[in-house]
Amino acid sequence: MRAVRIDEFGGPEVLVQVQAPDPEAGSGEVLVRVEAAGVNRADALLRAGSYHRAGRPPLIPGLEAAGTVAAVGEGVTGLRPGQRVMALGAGLYAELAAVPAGRVAVLPDGIGMLEAAALPVAWLSARYCLRDLAGLAKEETVVVHAAASGVGSAAVQIAADLGARVIAVVSSADKAAWVAGLGAHDIVDTSVDDEEQQVARLTGGRGADVVLDTVGGPAFARGLRQVAYAGRVIALANVALEPSIIDTRDFYPKNATIRGFQLTNLMEHGYDPRDDLRELAERTAAGAYRVPVEAVFPLQRAREAHELLERRGNRGKIVLSVTSPVPSDGRQTARAMQMRAFSRGPAS
Known part of the structure; x- marks a missing residue:
């Protein structure tokens, strides 16, 4: 072969x-x-x-x-x-x-x-992180890092489908316009915006209920500062290949929860992905997801x-x-x- x-x-x-x-x-x-x-x-x-x-x-x-x-x-x-x-x-x-x-x-x-x-990888990861780990609920606010990536573009649609308000973080005007077409409610373009200031402004200073960090490195530290009181930060990658240097004072006073995710390890510890994969495929075939x-x-x-x-x-x-x-x-x-x-x- x-x-x-x-x-x-x-x-x-x-x-x-x-x-x-x-x-x-x-x-x-x-x-x-x-x-x-x-x-x-x-x-x-x-x-x-x-x-x-x-x-x-x-x-x-x-x-x-x-x-x-x-x-x-x-x-x-x-x-x-x-x-x-x-x-x-x-x-x-x-x-x-x-x-x-x-x-x-x-x-x-x-x-x-x-x-x-x-x-399988991007969509299953986004679904599990938002639904099972974060427990994202209707009318909650979620920040999605690298929202134009494979997992980010999946997360934007899945979060919107759950009834959440989606703040998409992207790195260019081209990606900002594209992600808006996927259902993001607000866009933060890091090529022109200060990410943390914009998230604070868009949430009225409260922060987001959920932050989905698909990048790692410095982005994870920013996510801890973006999350609201009793919010949840989900970390599923470190494609930045840099240490995530954090100040614990950015999250423990908020009683925030940090959850990690790695798909292959999850399956090896008993997770059966087949039902979730079938549902994702069926909803895609029906036109609910692009x-x-x-x-x-x-x-x-x-x-x-x-x-x-x-x-x-x-x-x-x-x-x-x-x-x-x-x-x-x-x-x-x-x-x-x-x-x-x-x-x-x-x-x-």
Whole structure:
């Protein structure tokens, strides 16, 4: 099979397409024929050797994908060859991948493979953080850091769907206008605004009920200062790769709660993602959620996908098309798809 492999840690240039042995479905596993794979910050961290679960090269990156079931291993029920599925696993920058059956969900009609490949990591993370960890309620206020990112754009829509007021933090006027179209109620553009002053102004000095920190580093410290009395700060990443140096006086007098989130660890400690994945896919197929895909690259151009991700040039997700042909300008292809998705109307 074709796969993208890392033989040594480093920059995007270490991502190389190779011919690798076809995997087989072991006991309790599903062999997925991958059609599209999502590109995530965790993939870039793994490639660089900075991910806490990196392991040692040679490695095939890729945590999420959509495709069809090629085979099922011993003991697997409810799945059969030919079914359209999305999967959470490892080694998904490849034509075939063996994935634990408990991390594979059947896709409903009405959702394409590119959208489905962009759902598992970002959307599942945003949903779990806002609903299960933060307990975000109707009419509460939530600040979403990096709101134009894959997880940020998901969080904006999920929070709005829950009836919350969304304050989206972005880094440019272009991203500000784009995020407003996803349902954000207020925008903080850090290229022109003082983030903390604007959040204070927008909340009448009270602060936000929930802060979703998707960045880490200094952004986490700012989130502690942005949260209201008895509010909740949810930390799900440190893509800044900088220490989060904080002053405990910024949060303990508020009786604030800080919760951490890491999806793979959560699943290894018993979380079954399948029901939540199915619900996200069904709502997307029904037009309630829009899954913006900024760029689509063929598998052999994974290096370019990582370069785009690391220069923060994307709004929404980046996807690798594994089996479908992609025109030379992947970004143009994704723009057309995104406009079709947005034509469904606003998220409900």
